[in-house]
Each structure stands twice: as C-alpha cells, then as structure tokens.
Amino acid sequence: MLWRDISIAGTGSWIPPIRPDRDPWSGPAPGRPSAAALNGFTSSAVAKDTTATQMATRAGLRAVRHAGVTRDDLSLLVHANFQDEEHFTPGTYLLRVLGGRDTAGLELGAASDGGTAALVTAADHLTARPAARAVLVTAGARFPEARWGHVRDDGYVAGDAGAAAVLTRGPGLARLVATSQVTEPELEMLTRASPHTGRHFRLEETGLVPHVDTLRRGTRRGIENVLDEAGARPEEITRVVPIAIGAVVLDLVLSDTPLGIRADDTSWTFGRHLGHAGPSDALLALDRLFRSGPLRAGDRVLVVSFGFGFRWTTALLEVTRDAGPPAAARTTPREGHS
Numbered sequence: 001m002l003w004r005d006i007s008i009a010g011t012g013s014w015i016p017p018i019r020p021d022r023d024p025w026s027g028p029a030p031g032r033p034s035a036a037a038l039n040g041f042t043s044s045a046v047a048k049d050t051t052a053t054q055m056a057t058r059a060g061l062r063a064v065r066h067a068g069v070t071r072d073d074l075s076l077l078v079h080a081n082f083q084d085e086e087h088f089t090p091g092t093y094l095l096r097v098l099g100g101r102d103t104a105g106l107e108l109g110a111a112s113d114g115g116t117a118a119l120v121t122a123a124d125h126l127t128a129r130p131a132a133r134a135v136l137v138t139a140g141a142r143f144p145e146a147r148w149g150h151v152r153d154d155g156y157v158a159g160d161a162g163a164a165a166v167l168t169r170g171p172g173l174a175r176l177v178a179t180s181q182v183t184e185p186e187l188e189m190l191t192r193a194s195p196h197t198g199r200h201f202r203l204e205e206t207g208l209v210p211h212v213d214t215l216r217r218g219t220r221r222g223i224e225n226v227l228d229e230a231g232a233r234p235e236e237i238t239r240v241v242p243i244a245i246g247a248v249v250l251d252l253v254l255s256d257t258p259l260g261i262r263a264d265d266t267s268w269t270f271g272r273h274l275g276h277a278g279p280s281d282a283l284l285a286l287d288r289l290f291r292s293g294p295l296r297a298g299d300r301v302l303v304v305s306f307g308f309g310f311r312w313t314t315a316l317l318e319v320t321r322d323a324g325p326p327a328a329a330r331t332t333p334r335e336g337h338s
Contacts, residue, residue, distance in 0.1 A: 001179050002229055006123045007172030008317065009134070010067025011287035013280075014058035014162040016047040018273055036152040040247030040263065044275030047142050047160035052081060053090040055162030056140030056280075059287075060098045064136065066291075067166035072100035075132040076125045079107050080114030080139040080279035094138055111191075112243050112307030114279030115139035115163060116315060119303075120179050122167040138164045141278035147200075154207050156246050159275020163283030173290050174301065174317040177232075180225035182218050182312040187211060191308045203308070208245075212252050218306060219253040222314035226302070227258060230316050234258045238299035238319075239289060243281040243306065244271025254304070279307070295323040 020043045047055060056079060064071065077099055079091045087093055091105040099105060110117045115137070122135035143158030151158055167176070190203035190211070208215065227234065240261060242250055250263035263269075267285035271277075277284060282305050289295055299319040306312040 003123055003127070003176045003178065005169050006126055006176040007168055007170060007320065008165050008174050008176065008286070009069065009168040009172035010063045010065070010166040011173070011283065011290050012059040012062025012066055012164040013284050013287040014055045014062070015045050015274060015284070016050060016055070016160055017045070018043050019046050034152040035155040036157045036246070039155045039249070040268070040272050041157040041275060043273050044157045044159040045161050045277065051086040052084045052140035052142040052160070052162065053087040053093050055142070055160065056081070056090070056138040056164065057094055057097050057162070059162035059164040060094060060136055060138045063164035063166050064098065067134070067168065067172070069134045069166060069168065070100070071098055071103065073134040074098070074100055074103045074136050075129065076122065076135045077103055077105040078118040078121050078135065078137050079105070080110065080118045080137070081107055082111055082114065082141050082278045084140070090140070098136060110279070110307055110311055111309060112245070112276070112278050112281065113305045113309070113311045113313050114307065115281065115283045116303055116305035116313040117181070117311070119165065119167065119176070119315060120181065120313060123176055123179070126167060126169060134166055134168045136164065136166055137283070138162065139279040139283055141280050151204070154204060155248070157275040159277040161274060161277040161280045161284055163280040163287060165283055165286065171320055173321065174319045177316040177318050178226045178230040179313065179315045180222045180229070182222045182225070184214050184218050184310045187214060187310045208249055214310070215253050215306070216256040218310060218312045219304060220257045222312040223257045223259060223302070223304065226314045226316045232300065232316060234260070236300055237302045239295070239301045240266040240304060241282050241285045241289070241301060242266050242268060242304040244268060244274065244276045247272070281305070290323055293323050295319045297321050
C-alpha cells in the first residue's frame, strides 16, 4: 500500500527502570546461561507499580507534545495492547486522559505486531476522512514475572514499556511511504490455550525454531512487497527497526530477505537492553531514533514487525527533517490523571 501525504509528526515513550536479571540470565542448570542470554538479551525494563495502560498514556502525552498538536486535534486514538489484566477497556482510559471531545477510541490486538499495525489503521483513518487532522497511536505492555518469567528459557525476555506516535497530514518527522501486511494464519494454533501442560500457549512448548521457515517467508514477503511498491532498493535503506525478539531469531529471518542483514545492523542493539516489549517494540525504537538518533532528512527507515497469529506489518518511512528536540505543543492534555 502506497500512502500519500501521511506523516509521523511526533513520538513518545515511557520506559521503567532497566534491571539486569539475576545471575545473569541463569538457565535451568547452575552456571549455564539461559536461552534468552544466548539470544542476546542483557537486561529488561521492569514496571513494579505502573500498568501497561498508564505507561502508554505517559508515552502518549510525550508524543502529543512532540507533534505540537492538542487533544482536540485528535479524531482517533488507536491503542495496541496485549493481555492487559488491569484495564479491560484501556482505550477509554486513554481517551479520558488524552482525547478531545470528538476523539474516537479503539483497542487493536495483533500481539507484538500491534504497534506497527496501528500505524496502518491510523493512516487508513486519515486517508478516509479528509477532515481528520491527527491520530494518536499508543502501545503498552507489562509482563509480570509470575506469568512470563519462564520465557527466558524459551529464548527471550519480556520487557515492560509504553510507546506512542502521532500521525498527521502534511510535513512531519517522516513521511509514511508504503506498508505491507502479511498473514500466515495456519500458525494460529500456536497461540491457542494449552491448559493441560502448565503453559498458556502451544508456542511456549515448541518455541519459534520449528517455524523458522514460515517466519522467514512472512518477513521476506513483507519486505519485498514494500520495496517493490515504493520502487526502493535494499541499499537505500538507512535504518531497520525490527521487533526486539532476539539476535538469533532476527539473524535467521533478516538474512533471508533482500536486505541480507543481521540483528546488530538494526535497532536491536537498543532493544536487547529493554527486553521484548510486545506491541511497543517498534514505536520505542522509532522514538529513540527521532529524538536522539543520527537520522537526517532523506534517510529511509524500514520497520519490520511481526507477532503471534502470525501477522506481519512492514512500513517504509522517509525522514523529512533531521532528528532534533521536540516541538512545543500549544496546550497539554490532562497529565494528572495518568
């Protein structure tokens, strides 16, 4: 899908304290590293007293300020979340704090692909409604140790964080050039409940390794689709932003694409310290790039996202101004309610 006159105008993130894991990343046998350590993770962001939706709200506040818009400019708020046990309707919480009188709100699933998929939903909205001025995309995830600690031995570390982006028409930080969405629904059985084994999903029994060929195929299709539609060559891509699922997995899937790159050539070098923050991953990396990264006007950024289901969203961005300090917003939302 090619987009016209849609831009990311601002980004935001809220990251709780980053903590090195015990022992460090010790595995089942004493003195042996866990599968997550072997996959390149070094630490994780851990929220003790803040919910996923509250983290998303704080990130949303920063994104609105960064974009220089007001809550009354927002016609839609799209929130990507994953198993938020504290907020059954997180979208309306976000609307109460961040939304304007006429802002609509909705929650979007898609697991770890949620944050990037929400960018497409926002672009769809702006394209379909000429009067719409801005859309706020938020994502939040929190992974309590009691439920998610075992995934270290499945090969990754779950991290807590909130992230956000504002999409508008006209000039911004970067123009949304093209997107592609790919599905491999035959893998949906991997995330069905598996109550008799002590694990919540079948994927937690098998891991990702048996499904690497499918992951490679979906990732390759998404990247090829975007590059072909945009008429872009792999060597024109300046930065690659994947989900933070681990160096081994990223090496396997990215090396088999036209990019021919490895995890260390991407924003994974940032994500490895936070842990895999579900739907927040890509938006977190974009916020870091736009606020403090080496981006320059004309750079092309490729977002490569996928999640349980399995679903992929690939997005090509073209930077329209050098990375720098945020714009001053005209007014701020109600901070005290987050």
